[in-house]
Amino acid sequence: MITKIALGKNGPLVSKLGLGCMRMSSIWGGETNDENESIATIQSALDNGINFLNTGDFYGSGHNELLVGKAVKGRRDDAFISVKFGAVFDGGRLLGLDLRPMSIRNFINYSLVRLGIDTIDLYQPCRLDNSVPMEDVIGTVADLIREGKVKYLGVSEITADQLRKANSIHPVTALEIGYSLADRQIESDLLPVAKELGIGVVAFANTAEGLLTGAMKAPLPANSYLNHFSRFQGENLIKNLEKVEILKQMAKEKGYTPAQLAIAWVNLQDSDIMPLVSMSRRSRLPENLQAMEITFSPDELNMLNTAFAPGAILGSTYLQR
Numbered sequence: 001m002i003t004k005i006a007l008g009k010n011g012p013l014v015s016k017l018g019l020g021c022m023r024m025s026s027i028w029g030g031e032t033n034d035e036n037e038s039i040a041t042i043q044s045a046l047d048n049g050i051n052f053l054n055t056g057d058f059y060g061s062g063h064n065e066l067l068v069g070k071a072v073k074g075r076r077d078d079a080f081i082s083v084k085f086g087a088v089f090d091g092g093r094l095l096g097l098d099l100r101p102m103s104i105r106n107f108i109n110y111s112l113v114r115l116g117i118d119t120i121d122l123y124q125p126c127r128l129d130n131s132v133p134m135e136d137v138i139g140t141v142a143d144l145i146r147e148g149k150v151k152y153l154g155v156s157e158i159t160a161d162q163l164r165k166a167n168s169i170h171p172v173t174a175l176e177i178g179y180s181l182a183d184r185q186i187e188s189d190l191l192p193v194a195k196e197l198g199i200g201v202v203a204f205a206n207t208a209e210g211l212l213t214g215a216m217k218a219p220l221p222a223n224s225y226l227n228h229f230s231r232f233q234g235e236n237l238i239k240n241l242e243k244v245e246i247l248k249q250m251a252k253e254k255g256y257t258p259a260q261l262a263i264a265w266v267n268l269q270d271s272d273i274m275p276l277v278s279m280s281r282r283s284r285l286p287e288n289l290q291a292m293e294i295t296f297s298p299d300e301l302n303m304l305n306t307a308f309a310p311g312a313i314l315g316s317t318y319l320q321r
Helices: 035-047 059-072 101-115 132-149 160-169 190-197 236-255 258-267 282-291 298-307
Strands: 005-007 013-015 018-020 054-056 080-085 087-090 094-096 121-123 150-156 173-176 199-202 273-278
Touching: 018 035, 035 199, 035 258, 035 282, 054 059, 054 132, 054 199, 054 273, 059 080, 059 101, 080 173, 101 121, 101 132, 121 132, 121 173, 132 150, 132 160, 150 160, 160 173, 160 190, 173 190, 190 199, 236 258, 258 273, 258 282
Parallel strands: 018 054, 018 273, 054 080, 080 121, 121 150, 150 173, 173 199, 199 273
Antiparallel strands: 005 013, 087 094
């Protein structure tokens, strides 16, 4: 069974490992995974003590919330449900953000119906773009908390200054942000602010969109969406994959996969950091649970932190804005 931690200074007890449900649905117009397998994966995660489930109302245009709702039916108390809102899609195309208070009030009622629950545990704008004053966005979620539709406020993919401001409007329980050996830019400002304010960190993209799995080869298939980002293009990708060889060699010596070591590294950065791992098949559950037990010697940590020092991975990705 997985360890439980407090989500932030005054937050609820949640599993140290979170389950990201996004890939169970079609986001960018791709195929949808087998629903029965996805539901069984969520339920197996719950059986193993992973209670933090992460979804978004725009994942598959509500499909993901419907899936989560089916999986938690009859066992609501076993699950802590985190929902992102604000992104507007047309099929597989992102149109932008809608963070108007009226829209947020509309979004949450649809989410509650799809999930089949009365209260969302953690509710968060997926991003902030200054199109609506932050006071209105955060203030609306604060109103929903007072009304009993939400328990805790979360934020996602924001800057250190935005985090301070959001927390001054209403206490923020959790920050969801991309973090991995390959993406360490948040260490300089965002992580220290979260620590100072007592905000839990939910870290996604632990394998840097597949870069750290050890399975990626250059060049990528022509139809891969990753080709949009300079990290995965030409010489950048070749040089980045050379860095990954260090991780692959260490994984081989320790008897694990590179992906497991990538998750383990994130897990060990702080007791307040939760790796959020995407799965859509039950078969992946044992390896991800095992990753949470992995430790590193001081020499191993030094090797990883040197090879993957901030800035060592070349090129940008959507995580760097």
